[in-house]
Amino acid sequence: MTRFLLSCLLFLSMTLSAQIELGTGSTEVGEAPISTYYGYSYVQQIFTKQEVNANAAGNITGLKFYLDPTLSIANSSEWVVYLGHTTKTSFTSDTDWIPLSELTQVFSGTVTNANGVVEITFATPFAYNNTSNLVIAAEENSAGYDDNLYDEAMYVYPGAQNSTLYYKNDYTNPDPASPPSSDGNLVNFKSVVSILGLAPNPIPACPLITYPANNATFVPLSPTITWNNSSGATSYKVSIGTTPGGTDVANQVSVATNSYTPTTPFTPNTLLYLKITAVGTGGESSGCTELMFTSAPPPPANDECATATTLTVNPDLNCTTVTSGYTIGATDSGTVPDPCYGTPDDDVWYKFVATATTHKISLLNIQSVGTNPDDTDTYFQVFSGGCGALSSIFCSDPPSGLVTGLTVGETYWVRVYSYSDTGSNQSFDICIGTLPAPPANDECFGALAATTFPYTYAQNDGGGATNNAGMITACSNEMNDGTWFTFVGDGDTFNITVTTPAGSDFDSQIGVYSGSCNGLSCEDTVDDTGQGQAETVSIPTLSGNTYYVNVGHYSGWSDELEGTFSINITKGVLATSDVQATKNTIKLYPNPFTDVLNISDAANVKSVAISDISGRLMKVIDNPGSELRLGELKQGMYLVTLMMKDGSKQTIKTIKK
Template identity: 45%
Template sequence: MVKRNLLLFLLLTALMLNAQININIGSTSVGTAPISSFFSYSYVQQIYPKQEVNANAAGNITGLKFYMDPSAGIADSSNWTVYLGHTSKTAFTSGTDWIPSSQLTQVFAGAVTNNNGVVEVVFTTPFSYNNTDNLVIAAKENAPSIDINNFDEVFHVYPHFPNSTLYYKGDHAVINPSSPPGGIRADYKSAITISGLAPSPNPACPFVLYPVNNAQSVSLSPNISWYPVSGADSYKISIGTTPGGTNVVNQQTVTTNSFSPSAALNPDTNYYLKVTAVSAGAESSGCTDIAFKTIPPIPVNDACSAALLASAFPYNYTQSDAVSATNNGGFIGICPDAMNDGTWFKINGDGSQYTIKVSMPGGSTFDPQIGIYSGSCGNFTCVGTRDNGGNGTAETITITTTAGTGYYINVGEYNETVDLPESTFTITITKL
């Protein structure tokens, strides 16, 4: 019995010592993480969401491994101090949005080496990871010299959440983590091995890039995309019109990290998307739905022939479905300043002056152009256009009408060569 218990203890100890989580260790892109090898001093913070760490349970992190080209040199970038911590953040909001040093625990200070492409940091004291919060890994490099390495950084990184890394690098002085200077955010993180934690038996749930949760006005043929999951060999996609539903797409398998439904979705409809990863037959568990709503139907005033008539003034109309305008036959080039074919309005001239204003409610960044034409659809004469401002800027134009003449007003994207979508706007027509 004693011998059996001893063998069991040794087995469990071996499993704990060998427990590790690998995150995108096959990546070969390079970046400024976990430190900069091409500047004298650097300080870098990286956020690894709990979902991405995908540990089987809380436990002690005993070390980290970072990856680089086996032939690259870091002799002059080898004096490291490493910190770990917990955070609720998934990204840095600005170049000064550092996680305070008071929330970090120093786990290593000393020299590191490149051992055939692996830089291993063994902690003096293990870090207790709670498997509830996101993990922040911070490192500063303290040596005053640089490693040339073809004038580039050497550590392997992979693309991930926008602004999930924040770094500062310079040649002036060692950075103080208690008051670091303003840094630069990056959309990548270190390829890494986390030692001491046992991975979940199931692959991590993918982070969906598009559409984001609760997105509105999503295309009827969306290009759904997500970040690749480390170790995944395929993915399964489900789409339904109820939470957890599969009535549109039912567990369809793909081997890339993007997917478009074979049939167009319905307009103005709420959908629920779930993406899971599959690795060696095991599938992600506990993945949440991404809710989104498709674009509204084509506006009733999409074509010139269906222009909305303004007959009582002041006239106000908010076009909330402009994103579904079709651009019809293409761009309108009647005036020297051509434009997208957006949505249409009409006034009947009576000899008075009219001011037409297009504004964007709710902080819309739509960049509108107003085009005004006399005559009839397909047989226009240019009256004038207005596109003085940029994104989110209101446009105003005043015209003098002739009694008995019809005036057609087009509100479209300013671009005259690319079919860009319109967005929500309010048109106000005032009779002077």
């Protein structure tokens, strides 16, 4: 009797303590299992059978999710949770929701943050078959949101491509029975979670390598290789070779944590193969995928001013000739950036001989190649005088800029560096372009006449346009004076579309006016997309009325360079599919500013956070108006982060004079 009782108690203890932990150790935050930073959300996540790695089929009795113990979810506490089986390993699109009919509701109620844990216990366990992939879905029905330092609160960890699909909104509470057909978001992370009730397989699952990515290039010569923790793993084995399956670089090196840095730096420009297996009490994982990557090239030869690479000056703005470069492996040349900004700890140097008094310098095809995978923020500075007596003449945080006041025949130096410090590096192509002469339709009075339709014109010399009339202010959304076209209305609707070449940095705006060049009257204007994208506007016309079309840079406060584009004018009402979607890009102006910074579309901004250049939070403004009054800030550079109501976030560098 005693032996039987002890056996029962042991079985009960093992059952109660059985759980599978996924993503442990990560403190990154994101929108899973719910969004805490928005009023409502619905999130679906797919955990593969291999990742769950249960010892056998069994009952899931509950879930634990994790967050910082100090954060509040008081306004994000009404949860409904569903589980289900699926054959999908990922979502194929932002509308690829798993039907509610394939899910089982396992919880509905109020949750709390109990010392960093949100624990949900199911009234009825969910029977997991251990043959399918597991779906965890959750909706959050509280109307409010928790700002928590203006970010999400729930811990997430890197997952497979498109393993989570979420929707969040301050005003619309999504219905899981009919998920939103737009505004879904695909992401590559999943919530840190403990699955209660399932016994883990004593042989752990293969870990997911989070750095480097498969087929990655520019991997540092002494990288920190990282991977997700595998449930039940007590250690890991790392193998690296120069051939598939090879171990000549690292031969099953035992590692107790989920990261590894090679003891000897890699050989530059070498294709390498990497495999990581997990070791548990029952053995080690098998069949783990091997990925390959290429180590970084040697330090750039143009690391110093004295070894600057000579650039070819293009005769136009088409960048037919570019020079490829990279900052990884470069060292600080010791030249202070003042009056420019950024951290030139990885600067590389170029030089060119001016063939005109004005040249456009462009950084193209910028890619992040450092350990910060999303940082493509490059900076360049132009000098005159030579390496022994450098004199700064131009600074540019944007990837292109117009350098004026040059002397033909003189040599100028350009240094390029990543704006941020350690871990931020980029590869790029650099181009020196030459402006064409002002085009024939540079002024309204010289507008090209469209007389037959459809009308098409390729403006290959748009970069030569001058802001001769200043800003065009006839419409409330002001713009640069660019190039001009005109047509006579016949009572039909005229559709004007402007397209730019692939890779263009021209952010165009279309303005349409009636009246005369001396007295323009606004008909309509459009600036719905970003650089390199198309703009379309439709104008109902009056028969016999003359209309003027200006295609210029969108800015109404700063004279910026136009670019190459094509204009197409057709007649008739456009189909719905031809209408451009509104972009989320918000503009701040003037920049630099004195005391007041204006937001171009404040109605779509939820809150504004202002930080100094070191990242220290200076001020937060909820539900801002169109004017930000910032007179109390000292002179200098600031990061203005706009939290949008559609869930996106945008950070813009500004300078207070």
